[in-house]
Amino acid sequence: MSLAEVDPAPWSAQRSAVEQPQRTGEAETRRALHICNVCGYCNGLCPVFDAAKRRPLLAAGDRDQLANLCHHCRSCLYACQYAPPHPFALNLPRALARTRAESYARHAWPQPFVRSFAHPHRAALLASLITTLALLALVLIEVPVARLWAVHQGPGAFYQVLPWGWMVLLAGLALGWSLLALGVGLRRFWRASAGTAEAVADAAWDDRLPALATALREALSLRHLHGGGPGCADLDARPSHWRRRWHHALLYGVLLSVAATVTATLYHHLLGRLAPYPLWSAPVLLGSLGGLFMLAGVLGLGWLGARADPQPTAPDSQSATQALLWLLGAVALSGLLLLLWRETAAMALLLILHLGLVLALFLLLPYSKLVHGPYRLAALWRDALERQHYLHRRDSDG
Ligand code: SF4
Ligand code: SF4
Known part of the structure; x- marks a missing residue:
């Protein structure tokens, strides 16, 4: 069987959660940072990448810290080899911006005023x-x-x-x-x-x-x-x-x-x-x-x-x-x-x-x-x- 005859559908069905963009901001930030922790190409751009390596579990508190450490310079989108049109469609600045905004609302007090966000x-x-x-x-x-x-x-x-x-x-x-x-x-x-x-x-x-x-x-x-x-x-x-x-x-x-x-x-x-x-x-x-x-x-x-x-x-x-x-x-x-x-x-x-x-x-x-x-x-x-x-x-x- 030649390569041309291979049906691509089973491949896309098997794409792991790491490879597929996630619906929620939290899951997408986690996915993006997992890929960055393996890749490491942008390490010199800002402190987020080194800090993410120190927090490999990328739990909720880790993501809040990393999102607020990001200054949204946007550089890592244009530097990224996994950014669209790559199938990973990685967009770290956007994922971190979502998580950052969510962190403001989650930690705000008292909660009734959170609607203003x-x-x-x-x-x-x-x-x-x-x-x-x-x-x-x-x-x-x-x-x-x-x-x-x-x-x-x-x-x-x-x-x-x-x-x-x-x-x-x-x-x-x-x-x-x-x-x-x-x-x-x-x-x-x-x-x-x-x-x-x-x-x-x-x-x-x-x-x-x-x-x-x-x-x-x-x-x-x-x-x-x-x-x-x-x-x-x-x-x-x-x-x-x-x-x-x-x-x-x-x-x-x-x-x-x-x-x-x-x-x-x-x-x-x-x-x-x-x-x-x-x-x-x-x-x-x-x-x-x-x-x-x-x-x-x-x-x-x-x-x-x-x-x-x-x-x-x-x-x-x-x-x-x-x-x-x-x-x-x-x-x-x-x-x-x-x-x-x-x-x-x-x-x-x-x-x-x-x-x-x-x-x-x-x-x-x-x-x-x-x-x-x-x-x-x-x-x-x-x-x-x-x-x-x-x-x-x-x-x-x-
Ligand atoms: S943004 Fe892209 S290129 Fe930069 S570290 Fe993450 S995966 Fe690698
Ligand atoms: S957008 Fe955020 S994570 Fe990306 S290089 Fe700039 S500061 Fe770092």
């Missing part, structure tokens, strides 16, 4: 509408309506619209609740992600602090968005550094805006100076730079997202990213417009809109794509601890 645009819009309208209602109750259209200038102008005490109370409650919920979720993730790797849970703080410093350095430099050196597969297979640059702009924009708020608080309490502050004061300079960086990052990442090859991205994850970019962009734009028009009659409504959007951002912190920052930092910390542990063991064995 499934409808990120609706959640962002609803949260923004509710907080902004609630603030407007509060202002209408607290101060005469005429103040909404009046021009307010000089120190304390913002508090003519919304008293300082209300601002602090609302921001404190929203942020306090979100930090509590995020802390519970992170703790669940941390416990689960110990997985089947050799125990590092009992590592002494002497080991934990250097590992945390490594993780912070890697997170702030976005080291793993370098695609192993030449850059990420931003739009298609060609490497570039633009995803990392725009992500840096957004990250540092947010950090500068936080620094502006902290500085303004110090001005208020230590120096007794009331907002709004002069253009050349530290809070305004930090806030303006932060807003501009955020806007640049949002536009850059939005442009990349709209033009990039959709193959490596899970649709749900893409939708969550878009919703977050819209919200961050709205916060940055409303803050910059408030700065530009703070001495006009538009100030009161712009202030309410900006504060409403900031409150929505605070409230969605544990229930939106924003959680990827803390989860990734935790995954990097655990990975640094594991690497440290294996180095110590090798030294003591050697």
Whole structure:
């Protein structure tokens, strides 16, 4: 019998579970990482491949850890010899993106709020509408309506619209609740992600602090968005550094805006100076730079997202990213417009809109794509601890 006469059907029927793409995100991630653990071709691209070798069972906690360690640089799809049109149809970035999104929902607390992960645009819009309208209602109750259209200038102008005490109370409650919920979720993730790797849970703080410093350095430099050196597969297979640059702009924009708020608080309490502050004061300079960086990052990442090859991205994850970019962009734009028009009659409504959007951002912190920052930092910390542990063991064995 010649080869041409062989019926291919029995071969395809016998394809093992490892060779066939799986329906669920968890099973597909497991299948993909099993193949990667045998192949090893992409080991230099990022820490995920070495970490997967340390967790050969690829249990649920292992997959959560590896998915959050992945920075979605997309390079391993274009490097992969088993990617479509190969019958294995391996798409590791997409599988990890699905598992990552599922891990946010699984570990979130309390569970009734988890639905916002499934409808990120609706959640962002609803949260923004509710907080902004609630603030407007509060202002209408607290101060005469005429103040909404009046021009307010000089120190304390913002508090003519919304008293300082209300601002602090609302921001404190929203942020306090979100930090509590995020802390519970992170703790669940941390416990689960110990997985089947050799125990590092009992590592002494002497080991934990250097590992945390490594993780912070890697997170702030976005080291793993370098695609192993030449850059990420931003739009298609060609490497570039633009995803990392725009992500840096957004990250540092947010950090500068936080620094502006902290500085303004110090001005208020230590120096007794009331907002709004002069253009050349530290809070305004930090806030303006932060807003501009955020806007640049949002536009850059939005442009990349709209033009990039959709193959490596899970649709749900893409939708969550878009919703977050819209919200961050709205916060940055409303803050910059408030700065530009703070001495006009538009100030009161712009202030309410900006504060409403900031409150929505605070409230969605544990229930939106924003959680990827803390989860990734935790995954990097655990990975640094594991690497440290294996180095110590090798030294003591050697
Ligand atoms: S992504 Fe493909 S090429 Fe890279 S390690 Fe996995 S199986 Fe090998
Ligand atoms: S997408 Fe990038 S970061 Fe994620 S596993 Fe592949 S190479 Fe690593």
